[in-house]
Amino acid sequence: MSTVAAPKKISPLLAAYLTSLAAHPLRTKAITTSVLQFLQEVLATHLAGERAPRVSKDAPAYAHALAAAKINPKAYKMALYGFCVSAPLGHTLVGLVQKLFAGKTSLAAKIGQLLLGNLVVAPIQVAVYLTFTAIINGARSVDDVAKTLKAGFFKALQVTWMTLPLTMVIAQRYLAPELWVPFINLVQFCTGTYFNTKLKKIRMAMEAKAKKDEEEKKE
Template identity: 30%
Template sequence: MSLNQVYLSYLATHPLATKSATAAILATLNEGIATSVSGFGKGSAVTKKMAQMLLYAAFFATPLSHLYYNQLTRIFKGKLTWKLKMLQILASLLTLSPVLSAAFVSWISAINMQKKETLSNYRSAIINGLKNNFWLVYRSSAITSTLSMAVAQALVPTELWVVFFNAVYFVLGTYQNTKMKLKAREVRDSKEA
């Protein structure tokens, strides 16, 4: 049995666990690549952030996406007309995309902050992160989501959508995470200068 067949077998028998493991691996790679490219952090801080991204992907983003896309495919079942496909994309853009964008920005803002002593520091970092990065992340997510959903509707079986979107968002997330880290490093360096 090929690796692909084994993966698809696990996906069929343990869909959420398989999707979560896939997302966790991709999120860990995302953080490692973004940190290396941006030069933001060293040593154990990198390992800790990679573990934090693993937790985010495996236990928040993937279960939410899994449940959401299950509901979406139940609502929009059967052969979809062009209008229903557009409505499905719009539903995703107006519901899941903003939630995941806000969660991603909040999580990245929290794990990238320098001083983590108090709850108000976390609150400030998350609010600043959302003010500075939410629309950037949401806009790129909305564009990517629209294109990805159109491709998924045409070419990807619905049970593979979360895996497909994980792969797409690995690329987008790595880009966004790197950009946010470079921006945070610029701010930090300007304060130190």
Template identity: 55%
Template sequence: MSAHPLLLKYLAELASHPLRTKAITTGTLCFLQEVLGSTIARVPVQTPAKNAPSVVHLLAALNIDLKALKMAIYGFLVSAPMGHFLTGALQKAFAGKTGTSAKIAQILANSLLVSPIQSAVFLASMAVINGAKTVDEVIKTVKAGFFSVLRVSWVVSPLTLVVAQSFVPLDLWVPFFNSIQFILGTFFNVQVKKLRIAAAKKAEGEKKEKEDDSSKD
């Protein structure tokens, strides 16, 4: 069965302009990931002012906010270039090596060198996107979440890399990994948003209880 014409066109663009194509793809997927996460988790939408432009109301109805735009910028300017150079270096280091020992070495190099860098940069970027204003706040966020994110990466990355090495042609690695990252990213995004909503409701309930107790006194 021949490949879909759109996939062939995408692969041609990927071959001709790899960094630009990856940046546009990752930026778009990060944007969609944030919008889908908010929609699935049913995050309350901040209602625009009545006199706001109609486009603002339309964006709010679609769960598109400033954070979604920031995620698109992160994907375009940070995630894609970083993945392009790190993965490219890994592929060059193991180019032409198809033996079992080479495949295991590639997985280890990805887990011990690439994943820690990507995890740290991801957490630092998320800290900034979520409002961190100082270097100290960014460092605290990275320290707090580094090993949690890295553990997930150490499980997911080797499995996807084994599948890619065994079943996916090299020229399809980029769309394959993008698909996996998009699915997992959306899932984790939804879970985090649900936890935040639950925590906010709990805090609001506790605050109301305190107010009721103090009014009784």
């Protein structure tokens, strides 16, 4: 008598997320990215050692709580960036690559897809991310943005090239398929927090240097 293995049970919350992802991929990705970008900004603010926003003594209790948690307008701007820019851009670029190689399973096609993702898609996403992050963190000119790109572009790209293939290998080898998307989101959240923290430190160093130069000129 043959027996059929019962399907593995997954969390109802995860099941609902995967169902939403299948039915409404762009909307689900946009909401997910928005939330993760918000949390990433708050965490990076703490890690970089940025000062908490000042609030008046007579401000409401919630305002003091937000200030203590270092939740400032930048976090909301990063959430908006995630929803309106990052998620749609990633969805479009990855979708184009998938359409270009749809139905192609040869080794050459797999290598071509990998190269296109790493040499075209990843640089675009990194450049856009660094540009918007620089602006949100205080860049006020094209030169400020260019300095941020120069300081972080290749480092971010190198980490992307190293982590993305490794992430896929780990997911495919050790995780159930339904856990791939959450796992990839977690890895991207960690790497994004790291680079946002680095950018904040670079920005603070640039501001400190500019302030010091200005003081020296006055003397």
